[in-house]
Amino acid sequence: MNLHPVLQEVTERITERSRPGRAAYLARIDAARDNGPKRRHLSCGNLAHGFAACGTHDKDALRGNATPNIGIVTAYNDMLSAHQPYERYPELIRRLAREAGATAQVAGGVPAMCDGITQGQAGMELSLFSRDVIALSAAVALSHDMFDAGLYLGICDKIVPGLLIAALSFGHLPAIFVPSGPMPSGLPNEEKSKVRQQFAEGKATREQLLEAEAQSYHSPGTCTFYGTANSNQMLMEMMGLHLPGSSFVNPDTPLRDALTAAAVQRAVAISALGEDYTPAGRVIDERSIVNGIIGLNATGGSTNHLLHLVAIAAAAGITLTLEDFDAISRVTPLLARVYPNGYADVNHFHSAGGMPFLIGSLLDAGLLHEDVTTVWGGGMQAYRKMPQLDADGQLTWADPGESGNTNILRPATEPFQADGGLRVLEGNLGRSVIKVSSVPEDRHVIEAPAVVFHDQNDVRAAFERGELDRDFVAVVRFQGPRAIGMPELHKLTPTLGVLQGRGHRVALVTDGRMSGASGKIPAAIHVSPEAVDAGPLGKVRDGDMIRLDADAGTLDALVDADEWNAREFVHADLSASHSGLGRELFALMRNAVGAADAGAGVFGAPDVHHAADA
Known part of the structure; x- marks a missing residue:
């Protein structure tokens, strides 16, 4: 079977773009191999x-x-x-x-x-x-x-x-x-997830949650x-x-x-x-x-x-x-x-x-x-x-034969969906990625007012005060690699899951990470440039209408252009995240790290932002 033409085209584009770096890399490893065992x-x-x-x-x-x-x-x-x-x-x-x-x-x-x-x-x-x-x-x-x-x-x-x-x-x-x-296999993941959501709603005790987690990770x-x-x-x-x-x-x-x-x-x-x-x-x-x-x-x-x-490819001379x-x-x-x-x-x-x-x-x-x-x-x-x-x-x-369970694994002729669900989003809020492989189709587009946070714990606190029982986009900023090391924000998943389960249209926009466990919540993550580097998230105010459109590939604050351009960037005091538990030792990493869309590495990977493919 011939390779799909789009995959062939993308491979050729990567190869051409990477030619100088790849040639230098191969010359280096070939030289290291010379003369036999060291x-x-x-x-x-x-x-x-x-x-x-x-x-x-x-x-x-x-x-x-x-x-x-x-x-x-x-x-x-x-x-x-x-x-x-x-x-x-x-x-x-x-x-x-x-x-x-x-x-x-x-x-x-x-x-x-x-x-x-x-x-x-x-x-x-x-x-x-x-x-x-x-x-x-x-x-x-x-x-x-x-x-x-x-x-x-x-x-x-x-x-x-x-x-x-x-x-x-x-x-x-x-x-x-x-x-x-x-x-x-231990406690089924769906059962564990239900207990997590029950705990988020105050319907399960900490002891019940711990028991569920212990049965899952056992x-x-x-x-x-x-x-x-x-x-x-x-x-x-x-x-x-x-x-x-x-x-x-x-x-x-x-x-x-x-x-x-x-x-x-x-x-x-x-x-x-x-x-x-x-x-x-x-x-x-x-x-x-x-x-x-x-x-x-x-x-x-x-x-x-x-x-x-992106970082692995750069280590092999590939952009x-x-x-x-x-x-x-x-x-x-x-x-x-x-x-x-x-x-x-x-x-x-x-x-x-x-x-x-x-x-x-x-x-x-x-x-x-x-x-x-x-x-x-x-x-x-x-x-x-x-x-x-x-x-x-x-x-x-x-030979493994046919799939043993087509509810779990299917051939390419009968996929669960036609594409893999990874999307790049761009707009006046910057550049980000989203995974929609398990996001319901009626949640691929979310347009709702922003509620701005500088700490994921504040989202939970607002939820417990009853302030989030509505449609909204949680903008959780100052979470990027240069700000505080780009932590994952899984703590938000049960809270946002509860609200989506109540019928609200909710989404997350962040310069932090969400990993593969974001599940059914539309989450625009890795927003670049990050807020600490005067990224556009630093201009968002509570109440701004945010439109996340995974189908069109856009991420925008629906604010008048003149007003948007005139706005000043908000700054945050991040000192509490720069010391304690060894974090003070990582100042050199925060100062040296590259942007998320370039792999968020410290080894001088090339800036691939909008890399030309011509």
């Missing part, structure tokens, strides 16, 4: 330090230049459910590497914070910046220059993007991302709703950095361990000393980035990736714009309904055919680049197979 260039003292803690067998192997050495970069900690299973991975990987004729060392660890724990708390203001801290930490780990390939152990929101940015900085090294899998493994963590896993598979079908296999199972063993064996094979050298910087190219965006739309994935994919997301979204059908875009969780999605079915369906419809480089080899065709254990316990792959 260990041979280390002094005797350097090398002795590098293997001093190893056992005799590994020391002997590392003295020479013929044995691949695999660097493990891990986000393990035992507080976060998604990362707790990684506790036993280093020893397992070292043993498996020896069996494959290689060695492996933990190169270093990276921080891993949980947005579920920090949601609505001060720590959330460090969350987005943790992505770039993770990239820096992984770079420190790899800077010892002892390795021929890398295995990256990370799952959640900013962790995988940060690890991938680092892996691309060391793009001459092959890189395989090794998932640990989702926890088994064991080791990734949370089972389809937020950024599971969107990360989808992306790694769509972009060829996972083994086929490995994203959503539960932790601590024989199949999970077999997939980890296969990942180690494959890392040895594609290492700089292996038979199929496959550097990360060649796996991630314009085509694999487009495949990732297609996957994001086909599954209704997290809007956080409109930040992360991505929000218009690319919009154009791809318009021709990519929505094939999955996973909470908050449906009732199912990722375990149900996987059981219905999961990533192999999704990828196969997209390939058959000409909606995916097939001829890409992957860590497994064989292009994307290899990724339409589901892993399983045969009667002898050996790892095999099989």
Whole structure:
């Protein structure tokens, strides 16, 4: 099947726009690969330090230049459910590497914070910046220059993007991302959501809410709703950095361990000393980035990736714009309904055919680049197979067949909707994005008076005072990356959900984030320029009529142009968000961060705002 002409056109546009940066990037990683393993260039003292803690067998192997050495970069900690299973991975990987004729060392660890724990708390203001801290930490780990390939152990929101940015900085090294899998299904997400809304209305106690949350998040493994963590896993598979079908296999199972063993064996094979050298910087190219965006739309994935994919692409010398997301979204059908875009969780999605079915369906419809480089080899065709254990316990792959549940997963010929639901909005309030894959069609256009807030907690307080029982647009400003680190505003979801459930026409407009869990509430997020940088949100006053039109792609304050132009910008005292809980240490990040539409990074990514495609 030939590739859809719009996808071909967008890919060519990205390639042409990125040509100078991509050429410079490839020249850099090619130069880094020259002269073989870097260990041979280390002094005797350097090398002795590098293997001093190893056992005799590994020391002997590392003295020479013929044995691949695999660097493990891990986000393990035992507080976060998604990362707790990684506790036993280093020893397992070292043993498996020896069996494959290689060695492996933990190169270093990276921080891993949980947005579920920090949601609505001060720590959330460090969350987005943790992505770039993770990239820096992984770079420190790899800077010892002892390795021929890398295995990256990370799952959640900013962790995988940060690890991938680092892996691309060391793009001459092959890189395989090794998932640990989702926890088994607990309390259904819809039931949890109902209790949250009941609590917001004062109809459930804190003890009832805590019990519902504990039944939902109940064991080791990734949370089972389809937020950024599971969107990360989808992306790694769509972009060829996972083994086929490995994203959503539960932790601590024989199949999970077999997939980890296969990942180690494959890392040895594609290492700089292996038979199929496959550097990360060649796996991630314009085509694999487009495949990732297609996957994001086909599954209704997290809007956080409109930040992360731009930053990831920039790390590989590729310039991505929000218009690319919009154009791809318009021709990519929505094939999955996973909470908050449906009732199912990722375990149900996987059981219905999961990533192999999704990828196969997209390939058959000409909606995916097939001829890409992957860590497994064989292009994307290899990724339409589901892993399983045969009667002898050996790892095999099989055709997933038809969808096991068409209420969760459908072929491209029978989509839930014709497009992926990601839109760029522009108008006199700036430039933003919206995800409408689960927003009711009669809420795609909201025109209502503004109620302006500078703190998400003030929205809840106004709701409790009975001031919001009406149509309105909540303008929550001074939430951007330069202001306070661009926290997610999930705390608003139950409140706005209650009001929409009462029949009111409500929406959110913010320079903050809402992730993939905004669900049924129309939310114009990532507004750029942000209010702290004299962005237009700073001109909005209570009572201004705001029109959010997801169909037309517009976001405007319906204010007379002369009056609008004459208005002064409001300023806010943000000092309370600049200290405490470590926030004072991140002033350099707030001062250096780029705009949201350029990936909100601190590494000097190009300004892609309205990048010319001519």
